[in-house]
Structure formats: C-alpha cells, structure tokens
Amino acid sequence: MTRHAPQPGPAIRTSALTKTYSQHGTPVEAVRGLDLEVADGELVAFLGPNGAGKSTTLRMLTTLLPPTSGSAQVAGFDVVGQHRQVRHAIGFVGQGNAAGPQQRGRDEVVAQGRAHGLTRSEASRRAGELLEAFDLAEHADRPVATLSGGQRRRLDVAIGLVHRPRLLFLDEPSTGLDPQNRANLQEQVVRLNRDLGTTIVLTTHYLEEADAIADRVVVIDHGRVIADDSAHRLKSGLGDLVTLGFDSPGQATTAAERAGRLPGATVALDGARLVLRVPHGRDLAPGLVADLAAAGAAVARLEVAGPTLDDVFLQLTGRSLRESEQTTDPATTTATATATATEGAAA
Numbered sequence: 100m101t102r103h104a105p106q107p108g109p110a111i112r113t114s115a116l117t118k119t120y121s122q123h124g125t126p127v128e129a130v131r132g133l134d135l136e137v138a139d140g141e142l143v144a145f146l147g148p149n150g151a152g153k154s155t156t157l158r159m160l161t162t163l164l165p166p167t168s169g170s171a172q173v174a175g176f177d178v179v180g181q182h183r184q185v186r187h188a189i190g191f192v193g194q195g196n197a198a199g200p201q202q203r204g205r206d207e208v209v210a211q212g213r214a215h216g217l218t219r220s221e222a223s224r225r226a227g228e229l230l231e232a233f234d235l236a237e238h239a240d241r242p243v244a245t246l247s248g249g250q251r252r253r254l255d256v257a258i259g260l261v262h263r264p265r266l267l268f269l270d271e272p273s274t275g276l277d278p279q280n281r282a283n284l285q286e287q288v289v290r291l292n293r294d295l296g297t298t299i300v301l302t303t304h305y306l307e308e309a310d311a312i313a314d315r316v317v318v319i320d321h322g323r324v325i326a327d328d329s330a331h332r333l334k335s336g337l338g339d340l341v342t343l344g345f346d347s348p349g350q351a352t353t354a355a356e357r358a359g360r361l362p363g364a365t366v367a368l369d370g371a372r373l374v375l376r377v378p379h380g381r382d383l384a385p386g387l388v389a390d391l392a393a394a395g396a397a398v399a400r401l402e403v404a405g406p407t408l409d410d411v412f413l414q415l416t417g418r419s420l421r422e423s424e425q426t427t428d429p430a431t432t433t434a435t436a437t438a439t440a441t442e443g444a445a446a
C-alpha cells in the first residue's frame with residue numbers, strides 16, 4: 100500500500116518541463132517549458148501536428164525519457180527521483196504493439212500481471228476480467244499475430260491496465276485503426292474513465308477523436324501549449340462556416356457585400372461561391388438567404404458547418420492541422436448541416 104501512497108493533489112503537475120534532443124550536434128527543442136496540471140479523473144487529449152512534442156511529453160511523464168530541465172510529478176511522485184513509484188502508478192500504451200506476435204493474448208496479459216507482482220492465480224483472474232471487458236475473451240487463446248489491428252490495440256490497453264493503474268497514458272491509440280475499430284476503442288477508453296475514474300492522457304492526430312471523447316484538449320505546437328480547454332469552449336469563440344453557392348460570380352459579389360455587414364462576419368469570395376465565417380451562422384442563414392434573394396442574389400446551394408478544432412488550430416497558428424497531417428480521417432463527426440435552398444427561399 101505504501102508504494103501506492105502519495106497522490107493528494109493533481110494526477111499530473113509539470114513545471115517548466117523541457118526536452119532538448121541533440122541531432123548531429125544540433126539542439127532540437129522538442130518540449131519548451133511545459134506547465135500543466137491534470138486533475139484526478141480527467142480525460143485529456145494532447146492534440147498537435149507531427150513533431151509537436153506530444154510523444155516526447157508523454158515519454159517524460161511515463162519516466163521513459165529524462166527531462167532536460169524542469170520537473171514533473173505523476174500521481175504525486177517525481178518522474179526522475181521516484182520513477183519506480185511512478186511506473187507502478189501508471190499504465191502506458193505506446194505506439195508499438197506490446198504483445199509478442201507468437202504469444203497467446205491471454206498469456207501476455209498474465210505475464211504482465213506477474214511482472215507487476217501478482218500471484219499466478221491473481222494474474223490469471225485479472226487477465227480473464229480484462230479480456231472480457233475488452234471483448235477479447237474468445238480471441239485470447241490464439242497467437243497475437245492472428246488478431247485484427249483493433250483487437251491487438253485493445254489487447255495493448257488491457258496489458259497496460261493489468262495492475263489497476265490510477266493513470267493511463269495512451270500514445271496515439273487509434274492511429275491505423277479503421278473507423279469502426281477506432282470507435283470501439285474510444286468507447287472502451289471513455290468507459291474506463293467514466294466507470295472506474297481512471298485518469299487518462301492520450302495523444303492523437305484525430306481532431307474528431309479529441310473533440311468527441313476528451314474532457315479537455317491540450318493543443319501543442321512546436322513544443323508549447325497553445326490552447327488548453329474543453330473542445331466546446333475552444334470552439335465557442337469561432338463562428339459557423341456558411342458556404343453559399345450562386346449561379347454567377349456577380350451574384351456572389353452582391354452577396355459578399357451584404358453578408359459582410361453581419362456583425363463579426365468575415366467573407367471570402369471564390370468565383371460564384373462565397374464562404375462566410377460568422378457567429379450564430381446557423382441561426383442567421385435563413386434570414387440571409389431571404390435577404391439575398393430579395394437583392395437579386397438567389398442562393399443555389401447552402402451549407403452550414405459548426406466550427407471544428409481544426410478551425411481553432413488555424414486561428415491560433417495560421418496553419419491547418421488537418422492539412423499538415425498525412426493521416427487524414429475520412430470520417431467526420433463534425434455537426435454539419437447541409438441544405439439546398441428551397442425554391443421559395445431563393446425566389
């Protein structure tokens with residue numbers, strides 16, 4: 100029990116945490132002065148483009164990498180001076196697969212339990228519980244190599260949980276999974292957080308993943324935190340995106356002039372298309388369509404989309420997070436309303 104003792108206080112606290120690598124003698128500042136607190140029971144996503152410093156941060160918090168300067172406490176223990184206690188308190192699921200391909204999944208979970216000091220029968224009971232919880236029971240007695248990508252990833256998470264850690268770190272858990280397996284894994288992660296109160300920190304490239312499951316999104320760019328809040332609050336300052344299609348560029352120009360008068364609106368013209376970013380765009384759209392029709396600019400096509408975390412990133416950095424990733428996600432869960440203007444409205 101003593102090994103499990105400290106925590107009171109946040110699950111994670113870092114102060115001016117930095118990591119500078121040396122690449123052929125040139126310093127690479129991967130993490131630049133991170134000050135972060137994660138409360139017990141939070142589900143936090145680190146979101147950022149390739150090379151932002153997400154994995155490096157995670158590796159320092161999980162004691163796999165010593166910080167260059169600054170400090171970090173995890174579960175109340177110092178990641179440098181008390182790395183053993185930290186390791187005991189956390190589960191870590193890295194980007195590679197944890198289980199040996201020729202081993203049976205069940206044996207891998209049991210072996211991990213034994214490594215954490217469980218007796219054979221305790222480890223076996225725990226393995227049964229986890230395999231059941233992660234829908235793996237019927238696949239656990241064949242070689243890991245024969246499991247699907249999603250099953251293997253769930254097995255990794257089960258292995259990371261064998262010692263009932265208070266905190267679970269997941270490094271890009273969904274990368275490479277198809278949308279169905281991704282959704283399944285996300286559901287398990289949320290359940291772990293909601294039902295057992297496990298604090299979860301994950302890194303992700305998927306905007307929709309951070310948006311859908313995290314209580315809090317820490318946006319990282321060039322080794323620094325550039326935003327830190329709930330996805331809802333991060334997006335709430337941005338307007339809706341209203342895209343209007345016309346039959347001619349002249350109509351679009353008329354529409355740009357009129358739509359530009361809406362409070363807080365920014366407009367961009369693209370031939371016969373007008374892209375409008377405006378607060379409460381969804382509510383304003385019907386009135387705007389009627390107004391434009393009366394002004395001789397009948398709307399032929401109308402699309403309204405709520406703001407996304409990509410819009411947040413774009414506003415903060417001038418770059419699109421989505422476009423800077425090779426791993427684009429075809430499935431989007433962004434609330435998007437598409438409507439073709441009715442003849443009545445456009446008349």
Ligand SMILES: Nc1ncnc2c1ncn2[C@@H]1O[C@H](COP(=O)(O)OP(=O)(O)OP(=O)(O)O)[C@@H](O)[C@H]1O
Binds near residue numbers: 148
């Ligand atoms: N072992 C290393 N030696 C030198 N530079 C490194 C090393 N590991 C990472 N870096 C550099 O540190 C920076 C941060 O890398 P890191 O892997 O933490 O980013 P990331 O946000 O996790 O990216 P990804 O999403 O691609 O995993 C990058 O510029 C990377 O090239």
